[in-house]
Amino acid sequence: WIKRSFIWVGSIGLFSFGGIGAIAVGGWLSLRGSVTIGTTLLMYQYMLKLEEPIEQVTEQLAEFQKSAAGLRRTAELMATKPTVMRTGRGELPSGPLSLEVKDVSYTYDEAEGTVLNQISLSLRPGTRLGLLGRTGGGKSTLTKLVARFFDPSEGSVLLGGIDLREISTDSLRTRVAFVNQDVRLFTGTVRQNVTIFDPTVSDSEVERAVREVGLGPWLDRLPSGIRTQIGLDGTGVSSGEAQLLAFARAYLRDPGLVILDEPSSRVDPATEAMLSKAMDRLTAGRTSIIIAHRLDTVSTAEEILILDDGIVVEHGLRAELAQTDSRFSAMVDAASAGAFRQGRARP
Numbered sequence: 001w002i003k004r005s006f007i008w009v010g011s012i013g014l015f016s017f018g019g020i021g022a023i024a025v026g027g028w029l030s031l032r033g034s035v036t037i038g039t040t041l042l043m044y045q046y047m048l049k050l051e052e053p054i055e056q057v058t059e060q061l062a063e064f065q066k067s068a069a070g071l072r073r074t075a076e077l078m079a080t081k082p083t084v085m086r087t088g089r090g091e092l093p094s095g096p097l098s099l100e101v102k103d104v105s106y107t108y109d110e111a112e113g114t115v116l117n118q119i120s121l122s123l124r125p126g127t128r129l130g131l132l133g134r135t136g137g138g139k140s141t142l143t144k145l146v147a148r149f150f151d152p153s154e155g156s157v158l159l160g161g162i163d164l165r166e167i168s169t170d171s172l173r174t175r176v177a178f179v180n181q182d183v184r185l186f187t188g189t190v191r192q193n194v195t196i197f198d199p200t201v202s203d204s205e206v207e208r209a210v211r212e213v214g215l216g217p218w219l220d221r222l223p224s225g226i227r228t229q230i231g232l233d234g235t236g237v238s239s240g241e242a243q244l245l246a247f248a249r250a251y252l253r254d255p256g257l258v259i260l261d262e263p264s265s266r267v268d269p270a271t272e273a274m275l276s277k278a279m280d281r282l283t284a285g286r287t288s289i290i291i292a293h294r295l296d297t298v299s300t301a302e303e304i305l306i307l308d309d310g311i312v313v314e315h316g317l318r319a320e321l322a323q324t325d326s327r328f329s330a331m332v333d334a335a336s337a338g339a340f341r342q343g344r345a346r347p
């Protein structure tokens with residue numbers, strides 16, 4: 001900015017001198033009768049004509065500086081070493097994937113202690129698992145390990161019978177869909193946001209995915225359909241719609257494992273109903289893990305796992321747990337008592 005200011009002040013100074021000089025010299029020459037007054041005026045006009053391009057150059061210089069700063073930051077980002085090594089070559093099979101978590105422990109920070117402690121679980125292909133537990137219990141951490149955002153400190157995770165570390169990153173990223181509360185939208189069209197700028201996907205596929213998650217009426221209201229521009233941070237898109245767009249993204253890839261970190265209760269009841277319908281559609285016929293903060297969300301799950309303080313305190317079939325004297329049935333009782341007090345349900 002300082003450099004730019006110098007150039008700017010310098011060019012103003014130069015043109016002031018230039019202007020005065022042109023008038024002075026022209027005036028002197030015309031007084032002597034060497035040139036006409038018209039020529040003097042012309043000299044001054046030529047001076048002014050030079051000013052504009054030079055101003056443009058200084059503006060471009062400022063733009064160039066900004067771009068160079070952006071380029072430096074991009075280079076820094078590109079030079080960041082990933083903590084997850086891309087060494088795997090294995091390809092995941094098609095269709096729903098089996099999941100096996102074997103004695104997994106995880107520590108973010110030695111000082112804070114273990115977040116997950118010797119977790120083991122296995123899911124048959126096509127099973128829907130509801131993941132419950134108190135806040136900070138390690139639910140999100142467990143799912144991030146399953147999606148290989150980082151590797152476990154101890155133990156291993158197997159998808160489709162293959163250790164995550166032996167699966168190619170491309171295969172893993174296409175076959176595993178991870179949707180959490182933190183949806184990132186880009187400046188671009190609806191289509192670009194759903195396909196994440198993949199030009200090979202056909203328009204009809206994109207439209208089908210968007211309609212499948214329940215955004216049909218929304219899409220019909222858009223002026224140019226899937227070619228409508230949406231802004232950075234989702235300008236013109238509500239948080240519920242953004243969540244559904246994230247579902248459409250996942251739907252498009254036809255994943256074998258779907259991980260959903262339930263959106264918090266920020267949305268209104270109508271959007272909530274749309275979201276849960278979309279969740280059901282997205283997870284149908286696929287292995288899925290749904291982190292739920294409300295019990296309604298896991299009403300269609302076959303299995304329930306409760307995680308507290310990094311250990312599995314309960315895991316079993318939902319129908320069985322609901323019948324027995326379990327943590328899960330206690331949660332269901334507490335939730336329905338709460339709903340009764342608020343006048344939403346009958347005992």
Ligand code: ATP
Pocket residue numbers: 108109112115133134135136137138139140141142
């Ligand atoms: P919630 O229901 O609130 O989403 P959760 O069960 O998903 O909670 P996690 O997000 O897995 O909980 O967090 C488990 C523990 O790990 C918490 O004590 C949290 O403070 C810690 N933790 C989470 N992410 C990080 C991180 N990036 N760095 C350090 N500690 C973390």
Ligand code: MG
Pocket residue numbers: 139140141261
């Ligand atoms: Mg969480």
